[in-house]
Structure formats: C-alpha cells, structure tokens
Amino acid sequence: MTRSTEETVRGFLGEVRSGQSPERAEHYMSQTVLAHQVRAGARETLERGPANYTEHVEEMLEMFGQFEFEVDELLVDGDRAYARWIQRGHxxxxxxxxxPTGRPIxxxxxxxxxxEAGRIVEYWIQQDAAGLMTQLTAPVN
Structure with missing residues (x-):
C-alpha cells in the first residue's frame, strides 16, 4: 500500500520528528534522503537515512528534553508538502x-x-537559528 504525500508527511512529523517515536523513521523515509539545510544563510546538502534521522531526533531529545511539537501549517501539492512548526522544550x-540552563526554549x-511511493526522498529545511541563539545567550535571571 502506498501512502499519499499528506499521509506520509503527517505521519512522519507526528511520529518521528515530534520525538514521540523516532525509531519509526524507516516507515516514512527512503533509504537515502537528500536533506537540503539552510541555517543562518549557510546551505548544505546531507544524505540522511532512517537510522541517521533517528539519531538526529534522539540528539534533539537530549538537548530539549521531551519537547512539544506543533505543526502550524501543512500544505500539499502533488509530491510535495510544506510544513511549518513550533518546537517547545527546555x-x-x-x-x-x-x-544546559533548564529554561524553556x-x-x-x-x-x-x-x-515518492509513500516515502520521503528529499527535503528542504529552514530553522530560526538566530531566535535559538538569542534564547541560548539571554542572561540567566
């Protein structure tokens, strides 16, 4: 059975990227995924796979604890889906x-x-690195 683009991305975000079940990456990702990352103007393309992505989410859990992951918007057009989210943790x-400061972040x-065929094969991601850095460098009260 092949999932739709929406089902694939919604499942991936809700189960894997959310930190709820990172080990389920293999159910949503191709064995090789091109990950185009833009962070504070720097661009790079990495090859990711399910095991690598699971480790990536586990690292986020180590940094932010069990975080809340809220998808604000999900728009689908054919084989592509755009998602915007907020992640809240400590x-x-x-x-x-x-x-670590223990502060909310x-x-x-x-x-x-x-x-393609119910699996993520490529993505382009942007993170608000400046906003994160502002929170990390804010004086501790």
Whole structure:
C-alpha cells in the first residue's frame, strides 16, 4: 500500500520528528534522503537515512528534553508538502556549546518534503537559528 504525500508527511512529523517515536523513521523515509539545510544563510546538502534521522531526533531529545511539537501549517501539492512548526522544550543538554540552563526554549522551523511511493526522498529545511541563539545567550535571571 502506498501512502499519499499528506499521509506520509503527517505521519512522519507526528511520529518521528515530534520525538514521540523516532525509531519509526524507516516507515516514512527512503533509504537515502537528500536533506537540503539552510541555517543562518549557510546551505548544505546531507544524505540522511532512517537510522541517521533517528539519531538526529534522539540528539534533539537530549538537548530539549521531551519537547512539544506543533505543526502550524501543512500544505500539499502533488509530491510535495510544506510544513511549518513550533518546537517547545527546555534547555536540558548542550546546544552549540551552550551548557544546559533548564529554561524553556522554543524554535520555529519549516520544510518542504518530496515524497515518492509513500516515502520521503528529499527535503528542504529552514530553522530560526538566530531566535535559538538569542534564547541560548539571554542572561540567566
């Protein structure tokens, strides 16, 4: 059975990217996924796979704790889906060299996912790195 683009991306975000079940990445991702990342103007393309992505989400859980992941918008057009989200957690692990403070932390991101045969094969992601850095460097009261 082949899932639709919407079913694939909604399932991936709700189960895997949300941190609820990162080990389920293999159910939504192709063995090789091109991940185009834009962070503070720097662009790079990585090859990701389900195991690598599972590790990536587990690292986020180490940094943010069990975070809340809210999808604000999901738009689908053929084999592509655009998603925008807010992630809320706490600074419980080292993030870019910043020691944990335990303070609440919120990040905003968006991505376009390309789906073939019910699996994500490519995505373009942007994260609000400046907003995260502002929170990490804010004085502790």
């Amino acid at each position: 600074h419980v692990g080292d993030i870019d060299g910043h020691e 919120e990040t905003v991101g968006s991505a376009v996912y390309r789906v």
